[in-house]
Amino acid sequence: MSFHNSNPFGQVLVALVTPFDADGEVDWASVEKLMDDVITAGADGIVVTGTTGETSTLTDPEKLKLVEVGKSVAAGRAKIITGGGSNETAHAIDLYKKSEKLGADGIMIVTPYYNKPTQAGVLTHFRLIADATDLPVILYDIPGRAGIEIKYETFLRAAKHPNIIAVKDAKGDLAEASRVMNETDLMYFSGDDANTLPLLSIGAKGLIGVTANIAARPYRTIVDAVNRGDLAAATEQHKLLEPLVRATMNHVPGTVATKYILHGLGRITSPRVRLPLVGPEDHEAALIEDTVSKVHGVAGVDFAEFRPDRNAAAGGALPKIHGTTR
Numbered sequence: 001m002s003f004h005n006s007n008p009f010g011q012v013l014v015a016l017v018t019p020f021d022a023d024g025e026v027d028w029a030s031v032e033k034l035m036d037d038v039i040t041a042g043a044d045g046i047v048v049t050g051t052t053g054e055t056s057t058l059t060d061p062e063k064l065k066l067v068e069v070g071k072s073v074a075a076g077r078a079k080i081i082t083g084g085g086s087n088e089t090a091h092a093i094d095l096y097k098k099s100e101k102l103g104a105d106g107i108m109i110v111t112p113y114y115n116k117p118t119q120a121g122v123l124t125h126f127r128l129i130a131d132a133t134d135l136p137v138i139l140y141d142i143p144g145r146a147g148i149e150i151k152y153e154t155f156l157r158a159a160k161h162p163n164i165i166a167v168k169d170a171k172g173d174l175a176e177a178s179r180v181m182n183e184t185d186l187m188y189f190s191g192d193d194a195n196t197l198p199l200l201s202i203g204a205k206g207l208i209g210v211t212a213n214i215a216a217r218p219y220r221t222i223v224d225a226v227n228r229g230d231l232a233a234a235t236e237q238h239k240l241l242e243p244l245v246r247a248t249m250n251h252v253p254g255t256v257a258t259k260y261i262l263h264g265l266g267r268i269t270s271p272r273v274r275l276p277l278v279g280p281e282d283h284e285a286a287l288i289e290d291t292v293s294k295v296h297g298v299a300g301v302d303f304a305e306f307r308p309d310r311n312a313a314a315g316g317a318l319p320k321i322h323g324t325t326r
Contacts, residue, residue: 003163003165005185006165007187007205007206008079008105008106008136008165008208009044009045009079009081009105009106009136009138009166009189009206010043010044010079011044011080011205011206011207011223011227012042012043012045012206012207012209012212012216012220013043013044013045013046013047013079013081013139013189013206013207013208013212014038014042014043014045014046014047014208014209014212014216015035015047015050015051015052015053015083015208015209015210015212015213016035016038016046016047016048016050016052016053016211016213017034017052017053017054017213017255017258017259017262017268018031018048018049018053018054018058018062018066019031019034019259019262019268019269019270019315020270020272020273020274020319021269021272022181022270022272022312022317023268023272023317023319023320024272024274024316024317024318025083025320025321026058026062026065026269027269027270027317028065028069029269030149030268030269030270031066031069032069032073032214033267033268034213034262034267034268035069035070035073035074035109036073037215037216037267038212038213039073039074039077039078041215041216041217041221041300042216042217042220042221043078043212043216043220044078044079044206045078045079045080045106046070046074046078046079046080046081047082047083047108047183047207047208048063048066048067048070048080048081048082048083048106049063049066049082049083049084050084050132050140050208051083051084051142051145051254051255052135052210052213052254052255052258053066053084054255054256054273054274054277055083055084056084056323057274057275057277057319057322058084059097059216059321059322059323060095061102063082063084063099063232064095064097064098064099064102065100066082066233067080067082067099067103067104068102068103071102071103071104079105079106079275080103080104080105081104081106081107081108081138082095082096082099082104082106082107082108083107083108083140084108084110084111085107085109085110085129087112087113087114087115089112089124089125089128089129092109092125092129093129093132094130096109096129096132096133096135096245097132098190100133100134100135100171104135104138105135105136105195106135106137106138107129107133107135107136107137107138108137108138108139108208108225109125109130109137109139109140110140110142110145110146111125111139111140111141111142111143111146111147111148111149111150112125112146112148113145113146113147114146114147116147116148117148118206119150119151119153119154122148122154122311123154123158124162126139126158126164127158127161127164130161130163130164131161132161133163134163135163136165136166137161137163137164137165137166138165138166138167138168138189138208139155139158139164139166139168139186140167140168140170141165141168141169141170141171141191142168142170142171142191144170144293145170146199147187149171150167152179152180153174154183155167155180155186155251156180156183156184156215157214158186159184159185159186163308164186164195165185165186165187166186166187166188166189166205167180167186167187167188167189167257168189168190168191168208169188169189169190169191169192169195169199169204170191170192170197170266172192174195174198174199174202177199177202177204178202178203181202181203181204187204187205187206188203188204188205189204189205189206189207189208190204190206190207190208190209191208193207193209193210193211193212193241193245193248193249194246194249195237196209196219196222196243197222197235197238198288199232200222200223200226200234201226201231206223206225207219210248210249210254210255211244211245211248211249211257211258212276213258213262214244214261214262214265214301215241215244215256215298215299215300215301216300217243217299217300218237218240218298218299218300219237219241221233221234221237221299222234222237222238225237234254240295240296240297240298241298243291243292243294243295244292244295244298246291246300247288247291247292247295248261249262250291251280251284251287251288251291252280252284252288253277255273255277256273256277256278256279256280256313257280257288259272259273259313260279260280260285260288260308260313261288261292261306261308262306263308263309263312263313264306264307264309265301265302265303265305265306266305266307268314271278271309271312272312272313272316272317273316273317274317274318274319274323275316275317275318276316276317277316278311278314278315278316279310279313279314279315279316280313281311282310285310285313288308289308292306
């Protein structure tokens, strides 16, 4: 099956955090509530078990259950895309095939991290995974984490696969993104919250956002405004979101800040992350809180009710059953 010339994912996608309880176990009630919150706020889809979902420290059963729970909560209202995978091709194939059986609507493949393969290895990794399922594929280009980027020539070759149809771009090279969009039919999704509007303005189809866990509605407004050619309305929302994006992305890892803020807003029961991630130290928490104080007029978020809890966020959890990812 070829998905080219169609968008099976939607435009406003949330890179979902995975809420944990104070002991670091998945808090499934908070997972369900957060999923429903972002869908109600206008998300077209949810990416579970991605970087923001702490895929590195989730077990395989947890990753698969997130797909199941997502499908149940979405109930046809939004697409569920599974991220993460593995830097071991065989393990990634196994996870994606199992996710497909559980109803995943798409898969997102991150460039193999740590191994540092050649571009031929990266391409083979992508192609073999895309061959193994019938699901549409998003390639995730994030050299800052993976230690390797997807080169222009690799995009051209990958784009010939019938299932590989999109890119999550966290590289920030707008000139290259524009070139790839010109010379292939790959759809681009912003993977860097601060660059969402700039990337949309040169032809990207949507975003896979972290800050959208906290405020999905403004991203819906931005995308809808771009769709109708209203740059002024999109820019207005971009400006309102800027301090929230800074609070979420600039001081500590995005997952850590997002959980800290969601917990402070009473939307998840604990801000806990799993080691080696830890909650913000006092000086980092102070920076987050100071930046949050500059957020005004963002739809769907009332920071008058923000009650951050540095003690609850402190440190990181060692779950009883450790992750099985490599």
